[in-house]
Amino acid sequence: MRFDSIIIGGGLSGLISGIALARGGSKVALISAGGSALHFFSGSLELWHEGAMAMVPFCEKHPSHPYAKIDTARVERYTTIVKDIFARVGITLQGSSEQNHLRLTPLGALKPAWLTMEGYATFSLGGECDYHSVAVVGIEGYLDFYPEFIAESLSNRGLECGVYNVRLTTLGGLRESSTEMRAVQLSRALSGKTIEELARQIAEKIEDEEVVLLPAIFGLGDKDATKRIEAVVGRRVLVAPTVSASVAGVRVQKALMDEFQRLGGTVLNNDSATGCRIEEGKVVAIRTANLEDEELVAENYILATGSFFGRGLVATAEGVYEPVVGVDVVAPASREEWYSKDLLDAQPFERFGVATDNKFHPLLDGKPIENLYAIGALLAGADAVKEGCGGGIAVMSALRVVEEIEKRG
Ligand SMILES: Cc1cc2nc3c(=O)[nH]c(=O)nc-3n(C[C@H](O)[C@H](O)[C@H](O)COP(=O)(O)OP(=O)(O)OC[C@H]3O[C@@H](n4cnc5c(N)ncnc54)[C@H](O)[C@@H]3O)c2cc1C
Incomplete structure (x- = not known):
């Protein structure tokens, strides 16, 4: 050839x-x-x-x-x-190439970045963002995202943070098997009813935080998942990277x-x-x-x-x-x-x-x-x-x- x-x-x-x-x-x-x-x-x-x-x-x-x-x-x-x-x-x-911005690491530290995918939480070089409070939401059984660490780090930077956990009942066998509860498998399961359930639970649990921060596990099942969650919770939804395999990648x-x-x-x-x-x-x-x-x-x-x-x-x-x-x-x-x-x-x-x-x-x-x-x-x-x-x-x-x-x- x-x-x-x-x-x-x-x-x-x-x-x-x-x-x-x-x-x-x-x-x-x-x-x-x-x-x-x-x-x-x-x-x-x-x-x-x-x-x-x-x-x-x-x-x-x-x-x-x-x-x-x-x-x-x-x-x-x-x-x-x-x-x-x-x-x-x-x-x-x-x-842009003119100036770095800051991105979150999975453990909540801020690190310089050049280009970041839309939908991820980012901050100016000085660590500022255009909101004051964040609801950091984890999913029960999903072990590659640490809401507490992220909330602590954001609180230290002056943001008001609430930590919440949702329990999805529509995940079927995936929820019982912690070894399969990884970002890529979870992402594939996140569509239809599961997204509806996730959005409903977030809306019920969080208080008056301006932004909802979720693990970056969307995009392989329902590509518009975060937009659908936003529509239900009535707040901006951003994501943060997870440890182990990356759905975005x-x-x-x-x-x-x-x-x-x-x-x-x-x-x-x-x-x-x-x-x-x-x-x-x-x-x-x-x-x-x-x-x-x-x-x-x-x-x-x-x-x-x-x-x-x-x-x-x-x-x-x-x-x-x-x-x-x-x-x-x-x-x-x-x-x-x-x-x-x-x-x-x-x-x-x-x-x-x-x-x-x-x-x-x-x-x-x-x-x-x-x-x-x-x-x-x-x-x-x-x-x-x-x-x-x-x-x-x-x-x-x-x-x-x-x-x-x-x-x-
Ligand atoms: C775990 C990890 C995470 C990273 N995360 C980031 C990040 O978030 N942001 C960032 O800017 N940088 C990150 N980096 C830095 C990263 O090196 C670069 O961003 C970039 O992705 C490297 O791309 P690459 O194509 O040069 O190499 P690789 O991504 O390593 O790709 C090389 C490819 O070549 C294939 N290959 C090797 N030998 C052969 C062969 N003989 N025949 C055919 N195929 C072969 C391999 O299987 C692999 O698919 C990360 C690096 C690592 C190791």
Whole structure:
């Protein structure tokens, strides 16, 4: 099978690059081994913990950081493109590259964010919002949302908070089985009568709070669930992220995958790239686990396989390596240097990744492979946890590489 571009990895970076290339008229294939970091998505994309303005002096001092290679002058334009891609699949992202806002974590802390899905509770950088009181509502038996923690955190910020729990009787077997009471299963069950019951109970229980805050478990069953609850309770309904699997992330991944296919992209689902053939410094074909006898051929190849979490990087007793092409990895040989013993310190392994030139061509024995690109969490040099930059690097490196591929023609 022959394509203009083959993308390996169906997480955020692979999907954004696939959609952008397919929109430009390219014939694209995407090999997707399955779940990605999106399955734990908070509902917010992070750009940079200190805001976009602070990226400029940082990149001047750190030329090997992915953002320095993307060039911060592109951030505003790429923000518009990302918001547009999400808008076309029916997901509104709030926020801009001018200033971060704050989002809630599942335990109630506030964290800087760049773009947040509409419907999530957000706050200005100073921690303000346009309401004064909140009813935080949990669902009995659902263990991945902590109303008390969230209410305590919001109370400390001057909001009046009430904590309530509702008991849904229309969930059937799901309610009895605490192991199945996870966000994704619950979301699928939340439609029709169950939404009606939830809305009715909230309306009966809460006092005069202005806003109702619920766990982010809506969108896989009834897509208009929060609007229907709002209509019954007569108050604004917002959501907060949950621990464990993310309903929003599952929805985003499916919506972006559908959009890629709608644009003519080919998906090799539940398959994984197992190796490649390199001739005269170029990748000429990719092998996959499912297509034993056939190679996939393209002009360009994009590695969007993620970091350790996505298995784009693998660590063994011998070292850290990239398993598909075997390109150079930035990681010290000594395991002692991989991590800090203090859990709260920055962890060196977060910055491990594939070495690239300034156009994101991975290096093989120090030399760039001119028709291969690396994007997203696979890239070396960033610490997504400490720098709050995972989502931004995923989408911006994807768009930067698409620009490069389209320029080459
Ligand atoms: C648990 C978790 C939660 C996060 N939450 C957020 C958040 O809320 N906001 C934020 O901004 N950032 C978050 N991040 C940072 C995150 O890394 C980026 O936001 C981004 O989603 C990374 O996307 P990616 O496509 O580069 O990698 P991944 O999401 O890891 O996707 C890589 C994909 O490639 C596939 N793959 C790997 N090897 C192969 C192969 N050989 N063949 C085919 N497919 C393969 C994997 O199965 C996976 O689907 C989170 C990270 C983690 C680990």
